[in-house]
Amino acid sequence: MSKRTTSQWLAxxxxxxxxxxxxxxxxxxxxxxxxxxxxxxxxxxxxxNQQTPFQQPTQLISFSYxxxxxxxxxxxxxxxxxxxxxxxxxxxxxxxxxxxxxGRARIDSLLQAFAKAxxxxxxxxxxxxxxTWRGVITRILTSPYEERExxxxxxxxxxxxxxxxxxxxxxxLKEKNNMKPRHRIQMYYGYAFESYCTSETPTPKVxxxxxEPVGWGGDVDTNVxxxxxxxxxxxxxxxxxxxxxxxxxxxxxxxxxxxxxTNQTDTFVELKTSLAIRGSHDEAKFEKKLxxxxxxxxxxxxxxxxxxFRTPSGVLTTTQSFKTIQLPRMVRxxxxxxDPLICLAWGDRVISFLKDIVRRAASEESxxxxxxxxxQKGVTVTMLDNMNVEDVRGGxxxxxxxxxxxxxxxxxxxxxESATCTTLAGNAEWQI
Numbered sequence: 318m319s320k321r322t323t324s325q326w327l328a329x330x331x332x333x334x335x336x337x338x339x340x341x342x343x344x345x346x347x348x349x350x351x352x353x354x355x356x357x358x359x360x361x362x363x364x365x366n367q368q369t370p371f372q373q374p375t376q377l378i379s380f381s382y383x384x385x386x387x388x389x390x391x392x393x394x395x396x397x398x399x400x401x402x403x404x405x406x407x408x409x410x411x412x413x414x415x416x417x418x419x420g421r422a423r424i425d426s427l428l429q430a431f432a433k434a435x436x437x438x439x440x441x442x443x444x445x446x447x448x449t450w451r452g453v454i455t456r457i458l459t460s461p462y463e464e465r466e467x468x469x470x471x472x473x474x475x476x477x478x479x480x481x482x483x484x485x486x487x488x489x490l491k492e493k494n495n496m497k498p499r500h501r502i503q504m505y506y507g508y509a510f511e512s513y514c515t516s517e518t519p520t521p522k523v524x525x526x527x528x529e530p531v532g533w534g535g536d537v538d539t540n541v542x543x544x545x546x547x548x549x550x551x552x553x554x555x556x557x558x559x560x561x562x563x564x565x566x567x568x569x570x571x572x573x574x575x576x577x578x579t580n581q582t583d584t585f586v587e588l589k590t591s592l593a594i595r596g597s598h599d600e601a602k603f604e605k606k607l608x609x610x611x612x613x614x615x616x617x618x619x620x621x622x623x624x625x626f627r628t629p630s631g632v633l634t635t636t637q638s639f640k641t642i643q644l645p646r647m648v649r650x651x652x653x654x655x656d657p658l659i660c661l662a663w664g665d666r667v668i669s670f671l672k673d674i675v676r677r678a679a680s681e682e683s684x685x686x687x688x689x690x691x692x693q694k695g696v697t698v699t700m701l702d703n704m705n706v707e708d709v710r711g712g713x714x715x716x717x718x719x720x721x722x723x724x725x726x727x728x729x730x731x732x733x734e735s736a737t738c739t740t741l742a743g744n745a746e747w748q749i
Contacts, residue, residue, distance in 0.1 A: 356670045357695040358461045359663055361656070369661040374547035374558070374618035376582055377434040377442075380426070386417055386540040388426045390433060394543040395578055396515035396564040398586045398623070400636070402532035405513045407506040407590070407631035409530055414505055415538040419493040421711060422483035424450060427559040428723045430546045440548065444555045447668060449481035451560030455612045456483075457667055458660040460690045462608060470688040471709055472698075473717045474675040475727055479668070482718050484687065484709075502631070507590045508537040510625045510633070511563055514588050519567030547582065547617055552665035560617050563588040582618035587641075593626040593634045604648045608655040614641040615657075667696065674698055685709055685717040 381394035427450060435442050447454075456468055469484040485493075496504070512534040516522070524533060546559040565584040578584070589610055594600050614622050622639045648654040671688065678684075678700065685701045701709065709718050716724040 354670075354674050354698045355695055356667065356698075358693070359659055359666075361461050361659055365656065365658045365662055368658055369552050369665045370550070371661055372550035374549040374582055374616065375440075376545050376580055376618075377438055377440070377548050377557070378430050378546045379562075379580070380430055380544055380546075382426075382540060382542045382544070384415075384538055384540050388429060390430075392543065392578060394541050396511075396517065396534070396543065397519045397567050398514060398564045399516045399521045399532070399534075401510065401513035401625065401633060402530070403633070405510075405532060405633040406530065407509040407513075407625075407627055407633060408502065409509060409533065410512070410536045411502065411505050411509075413536045414508070415536070415540060417539045419485070419490055421490075422450070422485055423718070424448065424480065424482050424559075425720055425723075426544075427546065427557075428720065430544075430559060431557060432723065432726060434546065442548070442557070445478055445548075445557045446554035446672075447479045447481065448557045449559075450483075451558050451613065451616050453481050453483055454556070454558060454616055454664065455609060456690070458612050458616075458664045459608050459655075460692075460696075461659060461663050462655050463690070463692045465692055467689065467691050469690070471701075471718050472671060472686040472688050473682070473684070473719060474672075475682050475719070475724070479671060479675070480719060481688075505537070506627060506631045507588075508539065509631075510590045510627075511588050512537055513633070514623065514625070515564045545582065545585070545617055549616070549618075551661065551668065554665070554668050558616055560613075562586075562617065562619070566621070583620055585614075585617065585619040585621070587614045587619045587622045588625070589622060590625045590627055593628060601653075604651070605653075605655075607644050607648060608660075610639075611641060611644045611657065612660065670696070671698065683716050 378390070379392060379395075381389045381391055383389055383393065427448065431442075431445075431448060453470060456463075460468075470481045471484045473480045513532050515534050517534075521532075521534075542561045544559055545562050546557065549556050549558065562585050564586050565578055566586055567584075568579075587610070591603055591606060592599060594603055610622055610624075614620075620641055622641055622644075624637050624639065625633050626635045626637065627633050645655075645657050649656075671686075674686070680700065685706050687699050687701055687705070689697045689699075691697065706717060714721045719727075
């Protein structure tokens with residue numbers, strides 16, 4: 318049977334889901350010396366026959382950031398999905414864009430949410446093996462396919478739980494905060510698309526400002542975000558992951574009784590933009606981007622990705638909804654195709670590898686490790702000396718990169734236990 322192009326796939330309204338084979342978790346290949354441990358990337362050209370289990374994510378708690386980027390435990394920043402107007406101009410409002418400056422990728426607000434969930438959750442949280450942001454796990458899982466950009470993590474192990482934060486150098490922060498105008502406007506197109514696609518209420522209100530274009534949801538302020546914290550499992554490791562959610566779909570038909578968000582991830586929607594596909598080169602680039610689209614959504618249990626295809630000058634041409642679980646089928650069997658089974662097996666290996674390093678080192682819990690992912694080579698892990706740990710602290714009230722308040726709380730009796738001992742049945746595996 319001939320293979321369909323992505324362009325042909327986009328023209329179809331639905332594709333039935335099929336079962337896929339899955340990866341065998343292999344024991345990490347360690348190369349150890351007195352300073353550094355390394356792990357080689359898997360051969361992405363080889364097929365994997367058995368799947369690494371991944372449990373369907375369930376939400377523990379959600380929170381908002383307000384216009385001052387202050388964390389609030391409410392859903393004030395939650396937005397509902399609405400269809401964007403055809404031909405929307407994504408450069409609208411660019412000069413009024415309020416952009417939160419990039420800074421150190423701290424996990425403080427995630428830890429605040431974790432601490433709150435431990436007091437209110439009806440599921441046990443004492444067995445959490447990894448705590449981090451969704452973006453970190455996405456980068457770990459997709460790193461076997463990364464060709465250019467290396468990235469680094471800081472890691473700590475406390476009471477058997479691994480904590481990851483992305484390490485961003487001062488030089489890199491300067492680059493991110495002083496990007497070229499062309500890159501800056503392209504980034505803004507994505508945020509403007511979110512404004513056109515979201516509303517504070519399930520039924521969008523008509524703007525009272527005649528100067529605003531039809532469907533405009535408000536000027537872009539990236540300080541304001543709505544985040545979900547989910548509990549899931551990769552292999553034998555329980556994960557606690559937090560990440561921003563663009564919007565949710567309201568129940569249909571919308572009634573007064575159904576207007577409120579239901580706390581379920583099955584209504585989540587991820588919003589993305591991409592250049593309109595004009596030929597085979599554009600198609601190949603889009604299919605490559607789908608790898609990160611897929612895992613960004615998969616890890617939080619987001620079932621739907623809405624992509625706005627645009628012109629180079631930022632005019633919306635078409636909008637297409639994708640089911641997250643169907644994305645791997647779009648690229649399967651094509652030259653250079655990515656395989657989510659390889660990524661999940663790799664992620665399981667990385668976590669096992671890092672656990673083993675910590676166990677063998679028998680170091681102090683305040684120790685900080687630097688984990689570096691080098692494109693097309695692999696992973697290196699080094700324990701930081703005191704000077705580098707001080708750099709990680711950044712002059713703040715921390716033990717390593719963990720806030721001191723959290724460090725103390727995690728060492729109190731039962732500090733990492735759930736408020737109740739109720740055990741719920743395990744969730745079904747999230748389909749690939």
